[in-house]
Amino acid sequence: MEGEKIKISAFLVQTAAAMSIACLTLLTGFVYAWPSYTLANFRSNDTVLSYPLSTWQVSLLGSVTNIGGLVVTPTCGYIVDRLGRKYSAMLFGLPNVITWGIISVTTNVPLVIGLIGFAGAGAAGQAISSIYIGEICHESIRGALTSTTVSCFFAGLLFSYTLGGYLTYHQVVYVHLSLSILYILLLTLFAESPVYLMKIGKEQEAKKAIAFYRRVDVSSKEVEVEIAKIKLQLDPRIDQILESSNEPAAAEGLIKSPPAGEAKPESTWKYLKKSKSSRRALLAVIMVMSLTILMGSIVLQVYAEPLFQEAVPTMSANTCSIFLAIDYLIAALVCASMLDKFGRKFLLTWTSIGSGVFCVLLGTQLHLHWGPHWFTAFCIYGFCFIYNLGAGSVPFVLTAEVFLPEIRGFGNSVSMAFMWIMNFVTLVIFNPLADAVGLGVLFYGFSVVCFIGALYSHICLPETKGLTVDVIQLLFLGKRRASIVPKA
Structure with a gap:
């Protein structure tokens, strides 16, 4: 793959x-x-x-x-x-x-x-x-x-x-x-997503959608292989197949034998309750989303203006905002070019460490004022660039690729809800804590979250680069990385 x-x-x-x-x-x-x-x-x-x-x-x-x-x-x-x-x-x-x-x-x-x-x-x-x-x-x-x-x-x-x-x-x-x-x-x-079309029983339309996006003939082998992958993802016995992945004969037998009778669609909660890999994937995404939001980037987006007024009082707020947006955009574009080369885990781990270092620098500058004013602006731009080089983007990539189709909508909704909640919590507690302990100490706290995020990524997060969802689910079960999709 x-x-x-x-x-x-x-x-x-x-x-x-x-x-x-x-x-x-x-x-x-x-x-x-x-x-x-x-x-x-x-x-x-x-x-x-x-x-x-x-x-x-x-x-x-x-x-x-x-x-x-x-x-x-x-x-x-x-x-x-x-x-x-x-x-x-x-x-x-x-x-x-x-x-x-x-x-x-x-x-x-x-x-x-x-x-x-x-x-x-x-x-x-x-x-x-x-x-x-x-x-x-x-x-x-x-x-x-x-x-x-x-x-x-x-x-x-x-x-x-x-x-x-x-x-x-x-x-x-x-x-x-x-x-x-x-x-x-x-x-x-x-065209519509072929996964959704297969989910509602429109196989011919799904083949046409795959052919449209892969630029191949509808009757080609590539289309048949993709249809086989999607069928496996949608198979109600997917957890049995994943659990037996270390026994090739058993897994292949389950794949080739059709389900007994017509399977009734299960509720999302029932599906999540029986699927260990899905539960672990959801927990991982929630943890990554929560930790990366709590690293403090949202605070700099919302409250950068007073910090910039101190750092570069000769520049207009609009100009500083434009430069900050350029900084974010360049980092996000560089991240896009690196994600499929270096992987999600590598980028998340190292950019979390880099973000933590810049938070420490910014915290000491705000706390002790040991550097010139322009150094405050340097720390803000540096943090925002490193953060969006990986930590700011990886959670949204993970939400799109780690969930099986049966709970993909639910998993994405939960992860995005945690994003909104953590944004709200971070912004609500920021001003009271800043008044109580000072901006410098607060950024020390953000640095701690950055280092915790790096540790979690390095130890607990599997690498999902270039893998299909069935293989990703195996990784969340702690199994070896090998495709269980039958050859067309």
Whole structure:
């Protein structure tokens, strides 16, 4: 599997599809960036809104997107399994169209704040984007293309920050609206996930989808091999097959013999209860997602401005924000190029260590002020770059590739819910703790979490680079890495 080559035409089609699907996080970047460069206008007496925003309303405008995302995320698993990957992805683009469409014609303050919260419902669709991309991409490029959900978010931040510096309020809104509509139109050009089509019993359509993404004939051997892989993933006896993987004859017999009678679909909870590998995969993803969020990157995204004002008082906040977005984006793009070469575990482990080192440097600088002011900015940019080189992207790649199809929607919803929760917890406790112990000590704490994350990754996390989900499940059972898919 790791040695298989992908055709250039298939690479181009899968890349185009992944980039189009990942544009949902580009739209999310617009929503997160927009308040930062509109607040000056919103708080002034010459505001474009019906009246200036109060301090409480400003705080709400900056955080309400997280509430929308957290509320809607638990429904993602149900929606993606009912509507399919393609139509679910399109559905989660609609909140952005509605939000910018109404904002372009209203000046009502509560309505504008409510719409930004409603856009958070679209942000929750990132879980669906990861599933969709992970199911249509070849194993050899799956990590890089799944990570586009992260790099597109930062591209959205950068693009929106730049627009805010050169266009008028309404021009920015119209650009956001146009690109939101374009996202939905782009998805109409691509096929549904073959895994979902097989799950609902549409084998012929699944073959056509595989042929579309692999750029081969529907009757080719490659299509038959992919269908065999998907059938194995969907086999209700998958846990028996995985458990007997060390006994080739028994495993092959289970694969070749059809299930007795027509298996009734099990509830997600029952499936999770009987599947040891799925439980371990879910625990691993929750741990990785929680630890990487608690490393403190979200704090620098939200509270970088006062730190930059101290470090580089001669530069405007908008310019610093643009440079920070560029820093994030470059790191995410470099990460995408490295994921399928060095692997998830390697990048997560070493970037967690690097992030911890920069947190220590930043903590000592804020605590002892031993370096010049510009060193504070250097530490912020350095931390953000190293963090997004691996720790900021790997959790989203793992959520797309470690779960069996039966619980893939549920697993992604749970992991994304933990992302929203940990974001909220980190931001809520930050200011009280900063007042109580100081910023420097707080970043010492973030460094400890970074080193714990590196240790967990090195000891507990299996390497999933270039592997199919059946092999990944074996790794979570502590078994050897070998495919159990029958040859076509």
